[in-house]
Amino acid sequence: MIKQIGNFIATICAGLFVISGLIAITLFNIDQKAFAPETYKTAFKEQGLYAAAPTIFTDMIYASVEDSNNASVLLTLLNKDQMGFVISSLLPPNELETLMDGVFDSFFNFLNGETDSISIPLVSIKQHIVSEGGVQAFTQILQMQPECTPEQIMQMGFGFLSSNTTLMMCKPPDEVMNLVTPLIQTQLQVIASNFPDQLTLTGSDQAGLVEFRTRLNKVRAAMRITPAIPVFFLLAIVIFAVRSFSGLLNWWGIPLLLTGVSSLFLALIGAPLIRFFMETVILQGNANMPAIFLDMMRNVLGSIVGLILRPIIVEGIILALIGAGMLVGARLLNKKSQSTTLTI
Numbered sequence: 001m002i003k004q005i006g007n008f009i010a011t012i013c014a015g016l017f018v019i020s021g022l023i024a025i026t027l028f029n030i031d032q033k034a035f036a037p038e039t040y041k042t043a044f045k046e047q048g049l050y051a052a053a054p055t056i057f058t059d060m061i062y063a064s065v066e067d068s069n070n071a072s073v074l075l076t077l078l079n080k081d082q083m084g085f086v087i088s089s090l091l092p093p094n095e096l097e098t099l100m101d102g103v104f105d106s107f108f109n110f111l112n113g114e115t116d117s118i119s120i121p122l123v124s125i126k127q128h129i130v131s132e133g134g135v136q137a138f139t140q141i142l143q144m145q146p147e148c149t150p151e152q153i154m155q156m157g158f159g160f161l162s163s164n165t166t167l168m169m170c171k172p173p174d175e176v177m178n179l180v181t182p183l184i185q186t187q188l189q190v191i192a193s194n195f196p197d198q199l200t201l202t203g204s205d206q207a208g209l210v211e212f213r214t215r216l217n218k219v220r221a222a223m224r225i226t227p228a229i230p231v232f233f234l235l236a237i238v239i240f241a242v243r244s245f246s247g248l249l250n251w252w253g254i255p256l257l258l259t260g261v262s263s264l265f266l267a268l269i270g271a272p273l274i275r276f277f278m279e280t281v282i283l284q285g286n287a288n289m290p291a292i293f294l295d296m297m298r299n300v301l302g303s304i305v306g307l308i309l310r311p312i313i314v315e316g317i318i319l320a321l322i323g324a325g326m327l328v329g330a331r332l333l334n335k336k337s338q339s340t341t342l343t344i
Contacts (some may be wrong), residue, residue: 006240006241007240007241009236009240009241009327010236010237010240010241010242010251013077013233013234013236013237013240014237014254014343015232015255016233016252017230017233017234017255018255018258018259018262020226020229020230020233020258021230021255022259022262022263022266023092023226023229024226024227024229024230025263025312025315025316026117026229026266026270026274026312027226028221028223028224028226028227028306029309029311029312029315030222030223030274030277030278030308031220031223032311033304033307033308033311034278034304034308035108035111035112036108037101037105037107037108037109037221038103038207039304039307040108040296040300040304041100041101041104042303042307043300043303043307044100044300044303046303047299047300047303049299049300050093050096050097050100051093051115052299053087053096053097053099053100054084054085054087054088054091054096055080055084056100056103056296057084057087057099057122057125058080058083058084058087059080060103060120060199061083061122061195061199062080066143078141078191082141085137085141086129086134086137086141087125089133089136089137089140090125090128090129090131090133090134090137091124091125091128093125099120099121099124099125102120102121103120104185105293106118106119106120108140110209111213111216112230113213115216116182117200118199118200118209119198119199120198120199120200121197121198122197122198122199123198124195125195126192126195126197129191129192129195130185130188130189130192133186134173134188135181135184135188138184138187138188139177139181139184141169142169142170142171142172142180142184143171144171145169145170145171146170146171147170147171147173148170148171148172148173150328151172153172153173153176156219164237169185175233190292201252223344230259234252234254234255237252237255238251240266245333246329246330246333247330248332249326249327249329249330249333250326250330252325252326253322253323253324253325253326253327253329253330254323256319256320256322256323256326257319257320257323257324257326257327258323259316259323260315260316260317260318260319260320260321260322261316261320262316262324263312263313263315263316263319263320264316264317266312266316266322267309267312267313270309270312271305271306271309274305274308274309275302275305278301278304278305279301305332
């Protein structure tokens with residue numbers, strides 16, 4: 001009777017192991033993948049989103065200088081589209097990718113508690129703006145504008161393009177372009193001087209991210225302890241039912257095999273569930289988080305889910321093989337035991 005009760009409890013523990021093991025594998029991989037910068041770098045590369053880096057940096061730059069006393073030159077001289085054009089014209093793709101990778105590293109170092117702020121260096125952008133390429137890019141922008149009026153040409157002639165005067169965005173006649181070029185160089189120096197050497201989120205953005213990180217750490221702490229739960233059920237099986245090594249192989253082999261097979265099944269159909277979990281727990285309800293980072297995470301969410309599912313497949317195969325191996329081992333031990341008994 002006691003043995004039957006023990007077996008019954010062990011059977012329940014085996015079922016709970018399968019359920020908790022499946023949840024633990026899923027949450028463990030979400031924790032490991034969803035908050036690693038390498039995951040987002042891979043996702044951006046797979047979806048070709050590094051091409052959007054100029055727009056992302058433009059949004060960050062404008063957000064950082066809106067409250068600055070020196071922001072007026074930048075904000076009135078170039079709109080966001082024009083600034084994005086300048087950045088995309090000046091920086092080669094590999095350099096844009098490096099800068100974007102720096103964004104991911106800084107952001108997730110902050111989320112993971114490795115730093116207390118998010119800082120993104122912009123020195124290379126400043127250097128490119130004042131280069132010959134910057135003059136060419138700015139000249140192209142002027143060529144896209146309406147033709148200058150006589151009054152505007154006169155102002156150019158009197159050298160009104162100074163560090164204290166906003167450059168009028170108009171297309172000068174071809175015959176005066178040589179006169180305008182030095183003035184463009186001067187104005188670009190003004191623009192570059194208003195660029196910060198790095199973007200550092202402060203104020204409400206910083207406070208919002210700290211609040212977001214605090215909530216997220218609580219969720220992640222719960223996710224990290226989930227692997228201990230199926231281990232507890234395995235130990236409970238030993239206590240209530242295991243009386244021999246072959247019994248251990250049987251009692252552990254079946255739930256491990258079922259957990260592995262279930263993990264593979266989850267990898268095939270579980271993408272919507274994992275996406276729902278990430279949207280609900282990580283993205284929704286975080287109004288204080290800067291929109292640029294929320295947009296970045298949403299843009300690659302589909303790829304992130306795929307990257308989470310890949311190790312689940314591998315781990316499912318490993319668990320299934322271990323479970324199957326245990327069952328085969330138990331069967332061989334039982335046959336050997338029976339053979340020995342018959343021989344005696």
